[in-house]
Amino acid sequence: MPELPEVETIVRGLRRTVVGRRILRVRLGKTDFMDDPAAIEMNLPGRRIEGIERYGKFMVVRLSETNGDKKAPGLLVHLGMTGRLAPVVTERPQEKHTHACFQLDDGRDLRYTDPRRFGRMAFLAEVALAEALAPLGAEPLEVSAEEFHKRLRERRARIKALLLDQHVLRGVGNIYADESLWRAKIHPKRLGARLNRKEASALRRALQEILRRAIALHGSSISDFVDAEGLPGDYQRRHRAYGREGKPCARCKTQIRRIIVAGRSSYFCPRCQRAPRGRSETRRGKRGV
DNA sequence: CGTTGAACCTGTTTGC
């Protein structure tokens, strides 16, 4: 469900609705996806939510210090595929798959639900938070053209794999990778390092425009994604490649195809997005010397 | 290094 635009949507909603609130009490359900559930239960009550930040697909709920024990502590949250984090009135019955319920001081709970439990949750102090986020790559909306191109040239994987690799860029997932490749007319199997400056530049621009637009429309709601206020996103109606197998390309009417690249379904237009030629980009490299 | 496939877990959709 959640890629950068969806996480950004949630973060913005939470900033408006829960920052400043104090956590009174914690109730946990299944905890197998949490780093240290006991630490969450023990450390959150009594702390105030100071702010919420996004790093790629991660959210950091900044918490107040208590008696100087933990320095600049925060709750690190990743929504995985099906995670949701939203405030609801305490009276509301718990939805199925609610694994964390943080009772706030204003009659609401901040609840985390996640059927598949691919998400992640951890209470961490300043240093541990920084360590957890350090391996992440560049923020797609901030990366310069030069750095973007450089990061692609440093690696020898396919462009689709690079876009999905959170160590290269943070926050891009399967939908926005395919959408940006379609827009930039680049085949997902191309080697990232072989994109020329113009192509890299076009891809960065496509990615940024798509992400900005998706954020403006509150993300893509494919099954049941809803923001902090329970509203679905609208960007799924703008999808030009993702999930459109067999449907006509919006540019040339050729049927969109689905192939597996980097282990993920990849949708593309076989006419607009030319396949890499020769063996060089599909196999090992040049023939034996 | 890079790729592939499997694993983690549950729910929904598709196909026979």
Added chain:
DNA sequence: TGCAAACAGGTTCAAC
């Protein structure tokens, strides 16, 4: 209708 297979917005790890 029923059941099984395929698939899902993500990440990680073993094996090649």
